[in-house]
Amino acid sequence: MSSTENVEIEKELQTSSSPFLIFVSFKVNRFTHSTKLKNNRSRESRPVAFFIGCKCFLVAIHSNILQEQAWEFYKILGVNTDANEGDIKKAYRKLALKNHPDKGGDPEKFKEITMAYEVLSDPEKRKRYDQYGKDGLEEGSMHNPEDIFSMFFGGGRRGPSGPRKGEDIRHPLKVTLDDLYNGKKCHLAINRDKLCGACEGLGGKKGAERSCSTCNGRGVTVQLRQIGPGMVQQSQMPCSVCRGAGKTMSEKDKCRECRGRKVVKERKLLEVHIEKGMKHNQKITFHGEADEAPGTIPGDIIFLVQEKDHEVFTRKNNDLFMEKTLTLTEALVGYDFLFTHLDGRVIKCGNQPGEIIKPGDIRMVQGEGMPIHGSPFTKGRLFIVFKVEFPPSGAFDAAQLKALEAVLPSRVVPKVTGEEEEVDLVPVDANQIGAGDDGSAMDEDEDGRGQRVQCQNM
Numbered sequence: 001m002s003s004t005e006n007v008e009i010e011k012e013l014q015t016s017s018s019p020f021l022i023f024v025s026f027k028v029n030r031f032t033h034s035t036k037l038k039n040n041r042s043r044e045s046r047p048v049a050f051f052i053g054c055k056c057f058l059v060a061i062h063s064n065i066l067q068e069q070a071w072e073f074y075k076i077l078g079v080n081t082d083a084n085e086g087d088i089k090k091a092y093r094k095l096a097l098k099n100h101p102d103k104g105g106d107p108e109k110f111k112e113i114t115m116a117y118e119v120l121s122d123p124e125k126r127k128r129y130d131q132y133g134k135d136g137l138e139e140g141s142m143h144n145p146e147d148i149f150s151m152f153f154g155g156g157r158r159g160p161s162g163p164r165k166g167e168d169i170r171h172p173l174k175v176t177l178d179d180l181y182n183g184k185k186c187h188l189a190i191n192r193d194k195l196c197g198a199c200e201g202l203g204g205k206k207g208a209e210r211s212c213s214t215c216n217g218r219g220v221t222v223q224l225r226q227i228g229p230g231m232v233q234q235s236q237m238p239c240s241v242c243r244g245a246g247k248t249m250s251e252k253d254k255c256r257e258c259r260g261r262k263v264v265k266e267r268k269l270l271e272v273h274i275e276k277g278m279k280h281n282q283k284i285t286f287h288g289e290a291d292e293a294p295g296t297i298p299g300d301i302i303f304l305v306q307e308k309d310h311e312v313f314t315r316k317n318n319d320l321f322m323e324k325t326l327t328l329t330e331a332l333v334g335y336d337f338l339f340t341h342l343d344g345r346v347i348k349c350g351n352q353p354g355e356i357i358k359p360g361d362i363r364m365v366q367g368e369g370m371p372i373h374g375s376p377f378t379k380g381r382l383f384i385v386f387k388v389e390f391p392p393s394g395a396f397d398a399a400q401l402k403a404l405e406a407v408l409p410s411r412v413v414p415k416v417t418g419e420e421e422e423v424d425l426v427p428v429d430a431n432q433i434g435a436g437d438d439g440s441a442m443d444e445d446e447d448g449r450g451q452r453v454q455c456q457n458m
Contacts, residue, residue: 073116073129081130085121092117100377114375124287166299169290173303175274177310181342181370183276187269190301193291194266199255201294203262208253212246215239219246262294272303277318277373280307313342318380319369324349325387331357341368349384359388 074081077091095113099105119125169192175184195201203209211217220236227233238244254260270286278284282305290299307315314321326335335357336350347368351357362385369380396404405411 072134073120076112076116077120079120083120088117088120092121096377111375118374128287163295163297166290166293166296168299168302170302170304172306173272173274173284174306174308175278176308177313177315178342179274180278180305180307180315181276183376184274186272186274188272188303189267189269190289191265191267192289192301193263193293195292195294196255196258196262196264198257199262201262201292202255203258203260203294204249204254208249209247210249212239212242212248214241215246217246219244263292270301274305275373276376277371278305279317279373280305282373312339315370317370318372320380320382321385322382323385323387325389326357328388328390331386331388357386357388359386361386 071081074083077083077088077095079087079091083091092113096110096117099110099113101107101110119129169190171188171190173188196203199205212219215221219239219242221239223235223237225233225235239246242248249260255262258264268289270289272284274284284303284305286301286303288298289301292298312322322339324337324339334351334353334355336348338346338348341347347365349363349365362383365382365384367379368382372378372380
């Protein structure tokens, strides 16, 4: 390819309105100037130029994918990318009512609408979505274009892409089943490290830090310990002088506010939203709200939802279970009972005449379980497990027993020949089973400690 052709291509790239071509032009020009290639036809330049071209292509493709992803949720709700909170709520309400499964809508379409609203209505999630697309909504999945290139061509990058991320802080958050059913907003105070504002996180005067002479700036010292004759163990310990920082500062140069620590303690109030339908051990994440430190990106504060036991309801996924004890009369004749749901509503339940309830029978109420997280208009099921309480022994006299026998199915009377052996049935507590003394003599014989009967010669 001639130099004239190269110039024409370069002009086309520079005047193009395509973001992809502009991006490629920028990458190629930067590489050309940095390596000072004078002969575009040299054998050495061709593989490198191909390498850079592939790199530009992958980076641009990744950027275009992120941009398309960042538009998807806006398209689903039918709003502009600069829509305010009111516009988003209005659009969601209209689409949710139209596409709700209970009204004949497509469940998958409704799920997409709800997911889009959940992200765009949350300022923090929306910011990450606009920047990283759907990848930004998953923990630890914000990919750098350079990482994608490394996966294709290997070799990795020559250094870290930026400052490392600090450690996350996790806190258990105990909530009631009522809170998870209705949703709740609470305020929690945390104590964290914050970069000192007086010294801007330097610890003292600018340029006053010096490399630690004890550890030679490594932050660790090597210790040797004899563990036996001719045996020495070597271990690394944080430097006691610089406390692992690798740098020291004289007392007179240290910041009066933080005393050289570079951070100060801060008490911060966080507004925690417990969303309807959240589950046990689900995470509520506050990105970048953990301890600050020089040269690091603050980690996240993560609250782990801990569901408390409820005295009436038991939860299993999106379903609720409750027990109801009926009298024998209710089980045979019919029942009506009331119970208070988790949102305060009083629910009435009953059965049809002639429907007999047996111990362990289960009845189901559709749509009275837990709200499904991310789709609060949809709820799981409520299962009612019945127990039947029988009257105590001796509760009926002879006349009542005869009347019962007249209305209940007849008894099965076995035929007796007179040769049967009759035994007595004794009431027993289930906890006493296996704890009796009936087998003690046998046990002693088996243990070898029982009394043995000897035969006598006659």
